[in-house]
Every structure is written in structure tokens, then in C-alpha cells.
Amino acid sequence: MRKFVMLFAAIALFLVETGAYAGGEVVVYSARKEHLIKPLFDQFTKDTGIKVIYTTDKAPVLLQKILAEGKNTRADILMTVDAGNLWHAAEQGVLQPIKSGTLNSNIPEHLKDPKNRWFGLSVRARTIIYDSRDVQPDELSTYADLSNPKWENELCLRTSKKVYNRSLVAMLIAEKGYIETLDIVRGWVNNLAMKPTSGDTKVIEAILAGKCNVGVVNSYYLGRFVDKNGEIPVKIFWANQNSTGTHVNVSGAGVTKYAKNKENAVKLIEWLSGEKAQKIFAELNHEYPANPESKVSKLLAEWGTFKQNVINVSLAGELQDEAIKLMDEAGYK
Numbered sequence: 001m002r003k004f005v006m007l008f009a010a011i012a013l014f015l016v017e018t019g020a021y022a023g024g025e026v027v028v029y030s031a032r033k034e035h036l037i038k039p040l041f042d043q044f045t046k047d048t049g050i051k052v053i054y055t056t057d058k059a060p061v062l063l064q065k066i067l068a069e070g071k072n073t074r075a076d077i078l079m080t081v082d083a084g085n086l087w088h089a090a091e092q093g094v095l096q097p098i099k100s101g102t103l104n105s106n107i108p109e110h111l112k113d114p115k116n117r118w119f120g121l122s123v124r125a126r127t128i129i130y131d132s133r134d135v136q137p138d139e140l141s142t143y144a145d146l147s148n149p150k151w152e153n154e155l156c157l158r159t160s161k162k163v164y165n166r167s168l169v170a171m172l173i174a175e176k177g178y179i180e181t182l183d184i185v186r187g188w189v190n191n192l193a194m195k196p197t198s199g200d201t202k203v204i205e206a207i208l209a210g211k212c213n214v215g216v217v218n219s220y221y222l223g224r225f226v227d228k229n230g231e232i233p234v235k236i237f238w239a240n241q242n243s244t245g246t247h248v249n250v251s252g253a254g255v256t257k258y259a260k261n262k263e264n265a266v267k268l269i270e271w272l273s274g275e276k277a278q279k280i281f282a283e284l285n286h287e288y289p290a291n292p293e294s295k296v297s298k299l300l301a302e303w304g305t306f307k308q309n310v311i312n313v314s315l316a317g318e319l320q321d322e323a324i325k326l327m328d329e330a331g332y333k
Helices: 002-017 034-048 058-070 082-089 101-108 165-175 178-191 201-209 218-230 263-271 275-285 300-304 320-330
Strands: 023-031 051-056 075-081 118-131 214-218 234-237 249-253
Touching: 002 101, 023 058, 034 051, 034 263, 051 118, 051 249, 058 075, 075 082, 075 263, 082 165, 082 249, 082 320, 101 263, 118 165, 118 218, 118 263, 118 275, 165 178, 165 214, 165 320, 178 320, 201 214, 201 218, 201 234, 201 263, 214 218, 218 275, 218 300, 249 263, 263 275, 275 300, 275 320
Parallel strands: 023 051, 023 075
Antiparallel strands: 075 249, 118 214, 118 234, 118 249
16 A cells, blocks of 8 residues: 555656646746735636746846756746846747737737737836925926936936846937937936945935935835835936836746746736736736736825836847946946
């Protein structure tokens, strides 16, 4: 009897490891933190009966893991933040194009790969924040205006080593060209009140402490800060509303080239683009839904609506190397 039990257990383990139960599961490699994805995956499993197996790590680590695993990868989906990371993964050949009327309907053109290799699932606006004790909203206008000498010793920025500011500069290059963007970024550097910080939260803290009066952050960082600390004098300003619109980026996902559970992978991404999942995205992290039919969190609703820049976010990846070169040339550390 004992031998039979051991044999049965060994067979069961073999079936799981070789994917014999793959019809009921999907494997996700996610650069998004567990507390932001687990509630979504749990709800998906409740709704569909499909089990989600996931592992989390930084985007470059996961990409290299998929490349190293090749045809033997367990990953069916790569999920990560920033269109630059998604573009890079697609260019490395680890994602495959998928046909989905649901995704084409739910996700606007500027928030997905033109070749349908990845789709934005939540939107993060990178915009201006300011100290309402010293700055009036009508003094603010555009990202470019932050290079104006009137902001000398007033500006705080996150380091150029992080992808978010690289993507912002890449999009400025797409709009204005290299030379004009170089002048803008040099102006930013000249106006810095302190060395670039390691993160967006530190920009908020610096403004709150009176070290600077204006900064640029992803909007959800301010949302998190307000959740934790209550109402503060640091306020949000939607940049470029009278021109191109506020720069937006995405977190998103694509189906891997060698996905063993492609059908379930497509089902999961489609589900994540639907109103139920989009509401969870919004509530968990104060991100904006990629699906324009979905509602934002209460705090974001209080901030009001804004015009998005509708240039395709894939350009954040295509022009990333050029952006890095420009930031280095401008002395942006």
C-alpha cells in the first residue's frame, strides 16, 4: 500500500512539473509587487477556475530569466511596469503578438504595442507637483517651463538612473526633437535645489520639508503618500494641458513566445483589461485604468480629469537609449 501511495505521489508531481495540468493554470512572471497582483489573480481564479502561478522580481531579472529558459520557460505572461520595459522585452523576442477583440476594444491605441505584443493595463501619469504654500497653480504650465530660470533652486527631481524619467525624456524627444529637449533638461539641471533623489516619495518629502517648491512624480506616489499621511500642502498639477497633454506610461503584460498555456494567458490579460480588474488596479495603487470605461479611485476623482498625451507609449522604449545619452549630456545625474 505504501509503495502505491509513493508511486501515485511521484506521478502527480511529474504531471504538475511537466505541465500535464496546464489546462487549468497560467504562469506569470511579474515585476509588479505581490500585494498589487495577488488580489487580482485571486479574483481571476474565482471567476474562471484558472489557477495563477506567479513569481516576482525586477523587470531586467525576469527578462533575462525568460531568455535563458528559452523554449523551456514556464512563463506564459510577462507583466511589468513602464512601456520602456515592455518594448525592450518585445524587441528581445520574448513576446508574441496576440489577436483579441476584447483587448482591442478595452485598451486605447496609444497604450498598447502597435504589433499587439503587449497591452497597457494601468496608467500612471508623470506630472508636476508643487508646494501650495508658496506656489500658485497659474504659475505652472508645462514640463518645459520647469527649465525657466524663474524656478532656479526650486526644482526637485528623481535620479535619471530610473526608467520613469528616462521614459519622460524619451517622449519629450519624440515631441520636440533632441536639441530642444536637451535645452529643457539642461534647464532642469540648472534649476535643481538639491541632488536628484533616489525615488519619487523623496521628492514629495523634500517639497514638504521646504527644500524645493516644484517636482515631477508619478501621480500614484502622491496618492499613496496622502493615504498614509492625510491631507498635505503638496498638490498635483496636470502638465501640458493646453498643448500635448500630460505624459502617461503604463504597467502592462504580454504573452511569452513559448507560452505553454497561451489560451489561458490571453484570458487573463483580457480579464485584467475588464472593468472588475481595472477597478481593483485603481483602488490598490491609485493608478488610472487603462480601460477608459472604468472608474478611478475616490482620491483620483477628487484630483479631477486631465488630458493624456496620446502619443504611443512604445516610443518610451524606442527612444530610451537616446534619452539616456541626452540626460548624460545635460549633466542630469
